[in-house]
Amino acid sequence: xxxxxxxxxxxxxxxxxxxxxxxxxxxxxxxxxxxxxxxxxxxxxxxxxxxxxxxxxxxxxxxxxxxxxxxxxxxxxxxxxxxxxxxxxxxxxxxxxxxxxxxxxxxxxxxxxxxxxxxxxxxxxxxxxxxxxxxxxxxxxxxxxxxxxxxxxxxxxxxxxxxxxxxxxxxxxxxxxxxxxxxxxxxxxxxxxxxxxxxxxxxxxxxxxxxxxxxxxxxxxxxxxxxxxxxxxxxxxxxxxxxxxxxxxxxxxxxxxxxxxxxxxxxxxxxxxxxxxxxxxxxxxxxxxxxxxxxxxxxxxxxxxxxxxxxxxxxxxxxxxxxxxxxxxxxxxxxxxxxxxxxxxxxxxxxxxxxxxxxxxxxxxxxxxxxxxxxxxxxxxxxxx
Numbered sequence: 001x002x003x004x005x006x007x008x009x010x011x012x013x014x015x016x017x018x019x020x021x022x023x024x025x026x027x028x029x030x031x032x033x034x035x036x037x038x039x040x041x042x043x044x045x046x047x048x049x050x051x052x053x054x055x056x057x058x059x060x061x062x063x064x065x066x067x068x069x070x071x072x073x074x075x076x077x078x079x080x081x082x083x084x085x086x087x088x089x090x091x092x093x094x095x096x097x098x099x100x101x102x103x104x105x106x107x108x109x110x111x112x113x114x115x116x117x118x119x120x121x122x123x124x125x126x127x128x129x130x131x132x133x134x135x136x137x138x139x140x141x142x143x144x145x146x147x148x149x150x151x152x153x154x155x156x157x158x159x160x161x162x163x164x165x166x167x168x169x170x171x172x173x174x175x176x177x178x179x180x181x182x183x184x185x186x187x188x189x190x191x192x193x194x195x196x197x198x199x200x201x202x203x204x205x206x207x208x209x210x211x212x213x214x215x216x217x218x219x220x221x222x223x224x225x226x227x228x229x230x231x232x233x234x235x236x237x238x239x240x241x242x243x244x245x246x247x248x249x250x251x252x253x254x255x256x257x258x259x260x261x262x263x264x265x266x267x268x269x270x271x272x273x274x275x276x277x278x279x280x281x282x283x284x285x286x287x288x289x290x291x292x293x294x295x296x297x298x299x300x301x302x303x304x305x306x307x308x309x310x311x312x313x314x315x316x317x318x319x320x321x322x323x324x325x326x327x328x329x330x331x332x333x334x335x336x337x338x339x340x341x342x343x344x345x346x347x348x349x350x351x352x353x354x355x356x357x358x359x360x361x362x363x364x365x366x367x368x369x370x371x372x373x374x375x376x377x378x379x380x381x382x383x384x385x
Contacts, residue, residue: 124181129176143213146218158345191255230265233263234260242264245265277341293328303321
């Protein structure tokens with residue numbers, strides 16, 4: 001361009017060519033008078049010297065600050081508009097920031113300050129809720145339920161919508177809400193060795209900070225957190241006694257350890273969940289159950305129970321149990337459908353008349369704790385201090 005920063009080097013180069021030709025540049029060419037701009041060139045030598053600078057009639061160059069002002073007036077509004085459009089689209093899609101609500105940034109979502117504590121582990125927040133029940137003895141060890149949030153969510157939001165704190169006060173167990181490795185990302189690291197390191201250290205930390213039953217540490221999760229819970233019980237069966245998945249399945253079959261017998265597992269599956277439909281719907285459901293049952297020769301459920309709807313938000317729900325079979329652990333499945341398409345944690349607070357997924361899961365954990373020992377020992381290195 002012919003901006004003010006380009007004139008001096010250009011003139012210097014032309015002056016060099018003139019000197020090589022045995023001529024001296026006329027200084028008036030560098031600083032022409034106003035009258036000379038439109039004047040008629042008198043001689044050939046004058047043409048060779050003056051024309052590059054004064055023959056073209058043009059307005060003065062725009063000052064740098066004026067150029068920057070033009071950029072600010074045009075470019076910045078475009079960038080802001082694009083950003084707002086993206087955020088609005090994500091909010092409409094139910095991802096972020098609408099799903100990452102104020103609950104993600106409010107400690108009150110976890111519960112009272114004297115019941116909820118925050119720990120930092122490998123740069124990640126871990127929120128721990130310990131019941132305040134007056135009947136709880138200071139020397140009484142407690143079971144632990146680890147609850148994993150879903151894609152683009154957060155630990156505190158999971159604490160707010162799952163209802164585990166209220167249940168913990170009744171049943172007396174500790175609830176743990178860890179954050180993903182990268183807060184607000186789409187998935188947990190199903191095959192990431194650093195995730196195994198994190199969960200191992202987390203359980204050990206709980207043993208140091210609280211009086212817990214090392215062999216009664218359970219894990220459950222919603223959406224992507226549910227998929228992670230399924231992988232933890234299968235690929236790393238020595239860390240958690242049992243697992244539960246809510247509105248999630250096994251979608252990374254190439255990372256699934258087919259040689260593992262796993263742990264007792266429960267699955268809560270909404271057949272009117274648009275997210276699960278995107279991953280294959282009924283086919284995805286059957287694939288998940290077949291991988292959890294592990295043996296194709298395994299018969300149908302040993303027990304089927306209907307969960308009656310008490311409101312307009314649920315079409316149907318049935319609870320199916322498969323007892324332990326050989327070395328295969330028990331499996332429980334809640335197959336249900338909401339009236340409207342939804343991808344939320346099932347509870348009466350979130351869906352009118354729906355069952356309480358937290359209570360169904362806890363009941364399953366308690367039953368397997370008392371009735372199934374399993375063939376894979378829980379890691380005995382995790383001890384209370």
